Each structure stands twice: as C-alpha cells, then as structure tokens.
Amino acid sequence: xxxxxxxxxxxQRFNLKLLILVLAVGLGINLIGVGHLLLxxxxxxxxxxxxxxLQFSGLLLLVLIPAAGIYxxxxxxAFWEGWLDGLPAPASLFPSAxxxxxxxxxxxxxxxxxxxxxxHQLERDHPPRVSAFLEVLEQHLPAHSTLVRGLETYTVMxxxxxxxxxxxxxxxxxxxxxxQHPNAWIQLxxxxxxxxxxxxxxxxxxxRRYGPILNxxxxxxxxxxxxxxxxxxxxxxxxxxLGYSGGAEMAxxxxxxxxxxxxxxxSIVSFCGVFSGNQVLHQLAGITQIVGSNDPVAAFGRLxxxxxxxxxxxxxxxxxxxxxxxxxxxxAGLNHNGDQGPFADRYRLPVVQAIVAAxxxxxxxxxxxxx
Numbered sequence: 001x002x003x004x005x006x007x008x009x010x011x012q013r014f015n016l017k018l019l020i021l022v023l024a025v026g027l028g029i030n031l032i033g034v035g036h037l038l039l040x041x042x043x044x045x046x047x048x049x050x051x052x053x054l055q056f057s058g059l060l061l062l063v064l065i066p067a068a069g070i071y072x073x074x075x076x077x078a079f080w081e082g083w084l085d086g087l088p089a090p091a092s093l094f095p096s097a098x099x100x101x102x103x104x105x106x107x108x109x110x111x112x113x114x115x116x117x118x119x120h121q122l123e124r125d126h127p128p129r130v131s132a133f134l135e136v137l138e139q140h141l142p143a144h145s146t147l148v149r150g151l152e153t154y155t156v157m158x159x160x161x162x163x164x165x166x167x168x169x170x171x172x173x174x175x176x177x178x179x180q181h182p183n184a185w186i187q188l189x190x191x192x193x194x195x196x197x198x199x200x201x202x203x204x205x206x207x208r209r210y211g212p213i214l215n216x217x218x219x220x221x222x223x224x225x226x227x228x229x230x231x232x233x234x235x236x237x238x239x240x241x242l243g244y245s246g247g248a249e250m251a252x253x254x255x256x257x258x259x260x261x262x263x264x265x266x267s268i269v270s271f272c273g274v275f276s277g278n279q280v281l282h283q284l285a286g287i288t289q290i291v292g293s294n295d296p297v298a299a300f301g302r303l304x305x306x307x308x309x310x311x312x313x314x315x316x317x318x319x320x321x322x323x324x325x326x327x328x329x330x331x332a333g334l335n336h337n338g339d340q341g342p343f344a345d346r347y348r349l350p351v352v353q354a355i356v357a358a359x360x361x362x363x364x365x366x367x368x369x370x371x
Contacts, residue, residue, distance in 0.1 A: 090261045093223050094233040110237045111145040111359060112229065113137075114222055116153045118245030118272075119198035125150065129343040137352045145359070148225055153218070153250055154198040202246040205253040206276040206305075215279070218250060219257035226262065233262045238285070238360055241268045245297070245336065248273025256280040269358045271351055272336050274301035277308045277317030287320065288327045288358035290351060292334025292342075329354050 115134060117126060126134065126149070138147045177190040205211050205218075222241075231237055239258060243251035248270035256279065259266040271290035274297060281287065291298060302308050307315035313322070320326055331354060333340065334347050342351040 090220070090223065093227045094262060109144070110230075110232075111142070111240060112148055112226055112231055112237060113141065113145060113240045113242055113359070114148045114151065114226070116151065116241060116243040116247035116250050118247050119154070119195050119202065121153060121198065133343045133348050133352070136348055137355060140352050140356050142356075142359070146229055148222075148229055151222065151225055153247055154201040198246065202249050202274075205249050206278065208278070211253055211279075215250075215253035216257050219254045219261055222254065222258055223261050231262070233264055237264060239264055239266045240359060241266065242355065243268065243270045243273055243275075244342065245272050245274055249275035251275075252277060252279045252281070255284050259283055265360070267360055269355055271342055271355065272298050272334070274298055274304075276305040277315070277320075278305065279316065281316050281320040281325065282323065284320075284325065285360060286325055286327070288329065290329050290331065290354045290358065292336065292340075292347075293330055293332050294340065295334060295336045297336040327358070329358070 117130065120127065120130075125131070134147065134149050141147060175190075175194070177187065179187070201214065204214050226239070231239075239262065241251035241255060241258070243249070248268075251268045251270065252275050255266050255268055265285040267285040268287045269290065270288070272292060272295055273289060305317075306312060308317045310318065312318060317326075331347065331350055334351070335341050338344065339346070341347065
C-alpha cells in the first residue's frame, strides 16, 4: 500500500471531525450568541445549576451524542438493506412513458427551487424568521417558478424527527425538555442535542464511506416531493437546490444523484454555506455561492476542507472552479445568522435578490417577457 493511500483515510476522518467541530461552533453561536451566553452564566449559574449542567453535559457528550451518531449510521444501513419502507423506487416516480408525454405536451418549462434548511431545522415547519424569508423569496420568483419548502433534510425517512419510527419516543421527550423544563441550561442542552443530530447528518453527507447512502436517500425524498409538486422529468423542467449553512453540504451531496434520477438539469445555489465540495460536481448545470463578508462560520468551514483551497487544483471543487461552473457573489456586511444574518430584516431582500439573480437564465427569461 502506498503512502498516499494510507494517508488519505486519515485525512478524510480528520476533515469529518473538523467539520463537525466547525458546525458545533456555529450551532452554539446560532442558538444563543456569545453575549447571551456570558449573560446567562452570570444570571443563571448557581451551584445547583452547575451540578445539573455538569451531569447533563457528561450524559450529552459521553452517551447521547455518540448514540445519535450510531443510530444515524444504523438507519442508513437499514435503508440500504431494504428494511425500511417509505421511499419509492425512482422508476415508480418518473416512468419513461410519463417523460415522453411531458416532453410532447408543449407545456411551459418550470424551475423548481428546493430549499434545504440549515442545522437549526427541527421539523417540517421552519422557524418564523426563515418562513418570512421564504415568503419574500416566493414573491420575487418568476411566475413559472415553484418553491419547494418544508423538506425534512436531516431525517432518514420522509418524516420529522418526532415521527421517526425508531426514535420518536426519544426526540419527543427531548423536545419536551427543550420547551418545558424549568432549568434554562437543560433547555439549552436539549436544543444542542437535537441540532447535534443535524450536524452528524451533515458530517455523514460529506464522508466518502457513508455519504453516498445518505445522499441517495435524500435524492429520493426530494424526487418524491418534486413528483407531488408536478415536476416533469426528462429535461422539460429544471431543478435548483437552495442550501443554507449545512443545507449547502446536503445540496452538494444530493445534486448528481438527483440529476440521474430525474434526467433533468440540476444546479445549486448556496448562501452562507458550509460544505466540503468533494462530491461529483462536473455534471451539474452550475453552482453559485452567496457569501457574507462578515460570515466567520462559512469562512472557517472552507478551512475544514483543504479541497476547496487553491493549493489542491485537482480536487473536485477546484476542477469545477477552473471549468467556470462556480460563481461567487459577496454581500457586504452579511453574517451567518442573528441580526446581521440572511434572515434578518436588513439583509433579507438583498439575499433574495441575489438568489433570484443566480437562477438559470432559462428560468428568468420568461418572467421578463411577462412584465
């Protein structure tokens, strides 16, 4: 075995751990912010609180988070072995006869914009700020475009965490702690654990060993939603995957699988994205990055994956960049979240405008003729 072949698995494991660390830091900032954390420490941390915090933190770090990671991998294996029902075969979604009928119907082509939320997503319904953002986005989309939202990006089956057949009892109990426990630290740690599940899924998606299973599964879930929304495969309609934060990694992982399942052009638009870029990218119609000049989480995420640095020109990301498949657009002052983030009132419209401008030319042109 060559030295390079021995080093590569270690590098992949190191990159996976570093990404999880990056997302965990962003998770903490997303939940409470540094200022709120310091204030909470001063106001809430009594000796009894400290004891509870240490006990629950130990349980969280030593038992619950590893258990969530193991369960995620076991669930992916169970899906791959055919033990879980709920996701259809691609052939049943888009039979060849339907593709031919759609191509011959002469109906106007549509652009389907699929939103993949960040690691804060806990259920189908998005948080209020994200919902307001998506409503503004929907208002600014061309008339022939469809926004697909409410997709459960971080669960194995097409259900919310609280409805997962194997772990619903656990997540419902955790949600109850998060919403009803009288101790603020217990509420915070319960929320951290819920979102840690999503961080683990992002890490799995970027991993070359287990990622293909998760990404294929997510491609099937997206295909199912597209079929329900009236998507016509075979080239008549186009697909744009819109990923925020960790959702950008899920979009990168799912892109080529979705292209092959739907036989249609797939492009990616990310904003404040944290992703590896090590997936199959050369077959995508295009990738657009919308980044904030003050976004430390996305910037540090780039360091977690050396393949996105110019030092490695043969990486998938850098080859796609050299081929002109990647566009980068920066919004001055934009941060990753909070009052300076993409969902805040100040930056909501600029981010929406950047997303609409990044849509494929075929998606925007008809809207101009309608005006």
